[in-house]
Amino acid sequence: MTDFNLTPSDSPSFILMGIPGLEAAHVWISIPFSTFYILGLLGNFTVLFVVGKEQTLHKPMYLLICMLALTDMGMSTSVVPKALCIFWFNWKGVTLGGCLTQTFFLHAVSVMHSAVLVTMAFDRYVAICDPLRYATILTNTRIAKLGLVGLIRAVLYILPMPLLLSRLPFCDNRIIPHTYCDHMAVAKMSCGDFTINRTYGLVIAFLVIGLDLTLIGLSYVLIIRAVLRIPSRKAHQKALNTCTTHVCVMLTSYTPFLFSNLAHRFGQGIAPHVHITLANLYFLFPPMFNPIIYGVKTKELSDQVGKYICRR
Template sequence: MASANLTHSLPSVFLLQGIPGLEAYQLWLSMPVCTIYVVIIAGNCTILLVIATEPVLHRPMCYFLCMLAAIDLAASTSTLPKMLCIFWFQAGEIRAGACLAQMFFIHALCMMESAVLLAMALDRYVAICFPLRYSSVFTGSLVAKMGVASVVRGTLLMGPCPFLIRRLSYCQTNVIHHTYCEHMAVVKLACGDTSTNRAYGLSVALLVIGGDLLCIGLSYCFIVRAVLRLSSSEARLKAFGTCGSHLCVILISYSPALFSFFTHRFGHQVPPHVHILLANLYLLLPPMLNPIVYGVRTKGIRERVVRVFLPARLTAEPRLG
């Protein structure tokens, strides 16, 4: 439903094209996307279930992990079903209100996830640098307040975006060259002045990604300094080991986001399908890999999952000696 001369108001319907230039391969791309979505649902639901049913895991870092799992489930569910409809049935039509809602939830949830990763870095900083004060500082009340603060920050920062989109003039096309309603992909459809929207998007991205990464980096500088002061090499390895999962998740979460951000802003010679694939990786990889990383590296979670899914094998193993 792409027309050459639309009205100057927001179109009633947008058309998501999918991945321009790779239309012939979208059916094949749907297979790994569908598999990843199943893994996301299974992995994050398992993390939530295990932590909820295992009293020994009722501690601050695991509460943050539950927040991360819930955000990953919400973010992937807001995009992947529609993406699969585009790949399978060429059903790219989406109403303007649904498009703006999808845009809001995608970006707001990403901001919330960044805030939770920052809170987890602060948790590790207090646990390693001030171990005697950890239990009195990181209480359940503080964790709850941090969770609420992450939701409020994401909502407030992303709240103006749909209204800024509505004020633009649209007079050329309603085809969005993307698999979901990404902010800049919708802004590019406007035929008027979009400098306010572009400045807003850039400012929020720098505030969230830049600010959170700076604070996470500072916390780990203090952590490394504190760990290196430990006299025992075993204690140093143990201290670094408690941060390993979180560092892996930070790399998984921020690397695709930074690649997508810089190629979108400065990679004008990069083909459009590369931009879109990077943007999709940002929404696919972290929700899929986060529960795997924590499931493998967190002893309590790993043991609980093994007891649930492999009870017969464990009980059937003969004792040696």
């Protein structure tokens, strides 16, 4: 470990250690990592290709699915390639600029991913609670504008993070016990006061997760209230079935994220390799499972995917 220590006069670079305590198993760990990553890329690329080719799928719901696929691919690509370089080639070094760039992209894409899930909840709310006006309320143009708002929000929220990190003094120990440059993992390498970084991270977590989950929860309260007013039991089932896909996607997306954050902030007794593995699952599971969920649960999309596979 001391071989990686740097003096303050050296260039400000860092060492990413991968998964501490499991260094001997890095090559074996890389097998599920690379498999999940490739499956996620193939699944999301297939969704993008099929929706792009089929005019019948150029609808708001499928535009949202494409936005989710893009954020899924961005999330995994911002983390997994560097992690595989650590596992396969022991390339642990990363410059300060590279570290800050990775911090920005992985957090910005995560915020954008959450914004897409909120927009999907709004889409389901309009489809069930105001179906007659769905086509006029949610047009492709309006969905694109909502996506742009989500992107601007992500950039504005996350841009201060690397800027705040760049102002911190980094001394001898620049060994980060992680597979990627997480905001707080980098801040803890500073020999200065990083209270502002910690506070800003908590504020952003509250604004994104707290606010977004509240909006999604509110949408589903209104959806359930509207469904209960429908006299037909068959109509009940049909209305709720339109929401199951979105609920499954939320569970695969938010569950690893919440577990990782709770373990990071309150799980002092949890072994580091457990926490880091949980953190990586957030970037591996949603990109792999979301295309499968939409492929299975969305008949129109699954039919078109099946048609293209049969042609090949």
